[in-house]
Amino acid sequence: MRILYIFAIFATFLDLSLGDGDDENVDYQITDKTYPEGFVFGVATASYQIEGGWNEDGKGEQIWDTWIHNNPGIVADGSTGDVASDSYHKYKEDVACMKEVGVQYYRLSISWARILPTGRIDKVNQAGVNYYLNVLKELKANGIEAMVTLYHWDLPTALQDIGGWTNPEIVEVFADFARLSYGLFGDYVQTWVTINEPKQICHGGYANAGYAPGIDSKGVGEYSCARNILLAHARGWHIYDQEFRSKQNGRITIVIDSDWYEPTNYTPEDEQAAETKRQFVFGMYANPVFIGNWPQVMIDRVADRSAKEGFNSSRLPAFSDEEISLIKGTYDFLALNHYTTYMVGAADEPAIGSPSWELDAGGNVYQKDTWEQAAIGWFRVVPWGFGKLLKWIKATYGDLEIVITENGVSDRTGTLEDDHRINYIRSYMSHMLDAMYEDNIKITGYTLWSIIDNFEWTQGFNAKLGIYYINMTDPERPRVAKKSSKYYAKVIETGCLLDSCA
Ligand code: NOJ
Numbered sequence: 001m002r003i004l005y006i007f008a009i010f011a012t013f014l015d016l017s018l019g020d021g022d023d024e025n026v027d028y029q030i031t032d033k034t035y036p037e038g039f040v041f042g043v044a045t046a047s048y049q050i051e052g053g054w055n056e057d058g059k060g061e062q063i064w065d066t067w068i069h070n071n072p073g074i075v076a077d078g079s080t081g082d083v084a085s086d087s088y089h090k091y092k093e094d095v096a097c098m099k100e101v102g103v104q105y106y107r108l109s110i111s112w113a114r115i116l117p118t119g120r121i122d123k124v125n126q127a128g129v130n131y132y133l134n135v136l137k138e139l140k141a142n143g144i145e146a147m148v149t150l151y152h153w154d155l156p157t158a159l160q161d162i163g164g165w166t167n168p169e170i171v172e173v174f175a176d177f178a179r180l181s182y183g184l185f186g187d188y189v190q191t192w193v194t195i196n197e198p199k200q201i202c203h204g205g206y207a208n209a210g211y212a213p214g215i216d217s218k219g220v221g222e223y224s225c226a227r228n229i230l231l232a233h234a235r236g237w238h239i240y241d242q243e244f245r246s247k248q249n250g251r252i253t254i255v256i257d258s259d260w261y262e263p264t265n266y267t268p269e270d271e272q273a274a275e276t277k278r279q280f281v282f283g284m285y286a287n288p289v290f291i292g293n294w295p296q297v298m299i300d301r302v303a304d305r306s307a308k309e310g311f312n313s314s315r316l317p318a319f320s321d322e323e324i325s326l327i328k329g330t331y332d333f334l335a336l337n338h339y340t341t342y343m344v345g346a347a348d349e350p351a352i353g354s355p356s357w358e359l360d361a362g363g364n365v366y367q368k369d370t371w372e373q374a375a376i377g378w379f380r381v382v383p384w385g386f387g388k389l390l391k392w393i394k395a396t397y398g399d400l401e402i403v404i405t406e407n408g409v410s411d412r413t414g415t416l417e418d419d420h421r422i423n424y425i426r427s428y429m430s431h432m433l434d435a436m437y438e439d440n441i442k443i444t445g446y447t448l449w450s451i452i453d454n455f456e457w458t459q460g461f462n463a464k465l466g467i468y469y470i471n472m473t474d475p476e477r478p479r480v481a482k483k484s485s486k487y488y489a490k491v492i493e494t495g496c497l498l499d500s501c502a
Helices: 002-014 063-070 087-101 126-141 170-188 198-206 221-248 268-291 296-309 321-327 357-361 383-397 419-438 483-494
Strands: 040-044 105-109 145-151 191-196 251-257 260-263 334-337 341-345 364-366 402-406 443-449 468-470 479-481
Touching: 040 145, 040 483, 087 126, 087 479, 087 483, 105 191, 105 443, 126 145, 126 170, 145 170, 170 191, 170 221, 191 198, 191 221, 198 221, 198 251, 198 268, 221 251, 221 268, 221 321, 251 268, 251 402, 260 268, 260 383, 268 296, 268 321, 268 341, 268 357, 268 383, 296 357, 334 383, 341 383, 383 419, 419 443, 419 483, 479 483
Parallel strands: 040 105, 040 443, 105 145, 145 191, 191 251, 251 334, 260 341, 334 402, 402 443
Antiparallel strands: 341 364, 468 479
């Protein structure tokens, strides 16, 4: 009892992990503070979600093309990304939208198979290279900086055929792709991201079969994927650092996504369950990069469960000392994608028998029905969770510079009167401003997902996240401004979230 009391006082003092933040936020007021001078605003997209042109001009096939074409039922509305927002032909219209909103930078990704159809360095597709050069030149002509992601989930199928991210060979193949890209495009790129959201790549692609390549290798493949992803990222970072940074003066990092995991009650047991979950979600990818090695709680839990399951060694593959040093410190800043929050309560240790990352993490993880639901199942609107995540990151990883590389909300209709999106942006950005002013967290940029409606993976066109509407049945794919684009433009112009701002 006494321990509980001390914990509660300690937690109150830190304003961290205090159970259901709903109650704390009933009277939450949007801040009237403004973004500081030098803070930068951007928008984001990814190659497969917007480009289309899936087999044009020599592009190779990538895992989403293959997976969706081979499994027609896999996308909620039966659509594909074959044409998507047709940005392969309409990128100038995308840039015009960005210009209208007034963003300082655009986060886009390169389709690996568009420039290297087999994924390998020996065959470069010049038409694909020209496409990205054209996009980058168009941005430059419009005074918009480029933040370019090398890998946003679209692995060349030829590389999947040899095991994809579970084959250690991928590390050097990715390194070749990275070096080629810096050489081809680096003069136009201010910021590089090696890999987007490794959690989704590994758990969605190699465990839950929810994302391409749709492999179910729970508790095993998902960990070797994570290991190779981190090594590939580290190689990509060092190549830039050693061979290109002094000439190109850009910055480079990895994008890690994290929800917030709030303890069900203010008890040490629930707090521990939530903290363990945070370590399995964010720490799994952040610790090797920002601290060195997997989080200890992962090392211990997976080793323990693996032994009970009858494995001879842990399902979590260890890093050697050399690998730990190779990965550690491979960031110029922390790039964070954030959308939603979960509650976590302590639970009995999951039964032994079916290995998986989810069971290795344990805990009773759920969302509240009372939280506003967006178009995608997992997606509930919980703005206070954003503030808590930012505080936890500072408390756990230190005083890092953070750039928010994705945040935004979905709906089904694509309505132009998207007040719900304005509310989402306003309230999430307000909690972010609070974190900057009240907790001195060094956040220097915010990237809204997304500038245009696009292909939302297995939700297809059922989930629209753009601030410009696209009618996906219209062959012309016109971009039409939603109300939220005007709101975001005003935030960028004034630095202020309130309607009353001049
Ligand atoms: C994160 C992913 O990076 C992006 O591709 C996706 O569209 C958004 N989340 C929204 O689900």
